[in-house]
Amino acid sequence: MVEAFVLGQTPTLTRTEVAAAAGVPMEVTEDLWHHLGFPHAGEDEIAFTESDVEALRMTQELIRLGVLSEDRQAALVRTWGRSYARLAEWQTSLLAEVARERGGDEVEDLVALSAQVLPIVESLQDYVWRRHLVSAARRMLTVADASAVPLAVGFLDIVGYTARSKRLTDKELVDWVEAFEDTCSDVVVEHGGRVIKYLGDGVFFTFEDVSAAARTALELASLGDDRDSPFPHVRAGISYGDVVLRLGDVFGPTVNIAARLTTLARPSSVVIDENAAAALEDVDGFRVEKMRRTSVKGYSRLQAFRLRSRSD
Secondary structure, three states, rough: OOHHHHOOOOOOOOOHHHHHHHOOOHHHHHHHHHHHOOOOOOOOOEEHHHHHHHHHHHHHHHHHHEEEEEEEEHHHHHHHHHHHHHHHHHHHHHHHHHHHEEEOOOHHHHHHHHHHHHHHHHHHHHHHHHHHHHHHHHHHHHOOOOEEEEEEEEEEEOHHHHHHHHHHHHHHHHHHHHHHHHHHHHHHOOOOEEEEOOOOOEEEEEEEHHHHHHHHHHHHHHHOOOOOOOOEEEEEEEEEEEEEOOEEEEEEEHHHHHHHHHOOOEEEEEEEEHHHHHHHOOOOOOEEEEOEEEEEEEEEEEEOOEEEEEOO
């Protein structure tokens, strides 16, 4: 009932029939479904609709246009699959929770609620995607002639995550992590940065402006010291240098160094690398303290600096 409503059609086709109708080789079809993270369907299982045929045709057109070339295809489709799978899990859980609260037949209430909500959500998702597309295009055009772009990269970890998570129920843990992610997102975006990904017990973010990244890390680190705030104790590492941008992710030694610096930070503190320290040396509001060189995974005698606010 729910499946037919959401898909807009009742499944009538097997995977072999979908591939044949779309004119796409079966091995290509299976690769795409695998990368998208869809469950495996048996050869004779009726699990697909005409919309699956159309989706394959559109995918084949992207391949023909060179957008989904062989070397890009797997990575791009995997990114789609992971992103939409997580979004769908969250949306389904939210709708199911609201349906249960109504106290009637859960399936009927879920379908009725979906009929009201899904068109709105679909429009909002399209809007949000287009706004992010504009932002991404602006960033890409700014660095169109460069193989790498300089960014401040930050990692933030929850201190004592494992121990605390063992004391919480599943719902309490989800609520706690979601509140942590919401706060991090609000502070990062407020200062002009971008959250690249959440890591369960941490967050990975980037800034074009090193001082904005520093203010963000110090602000988040200070929240854990507020006894009236549910925000946990955290520690942060920031590095500054060239990175490679790919499919919304960020790669390179600068990213690796930021992650390693986080392991050197004490609770409620921020540690930065030499490049970030040099950029912040004469910036009002910050105090940079040189630390002893330390060997971490992949880097021998890494030079780190403790970052403090001038007001501390």
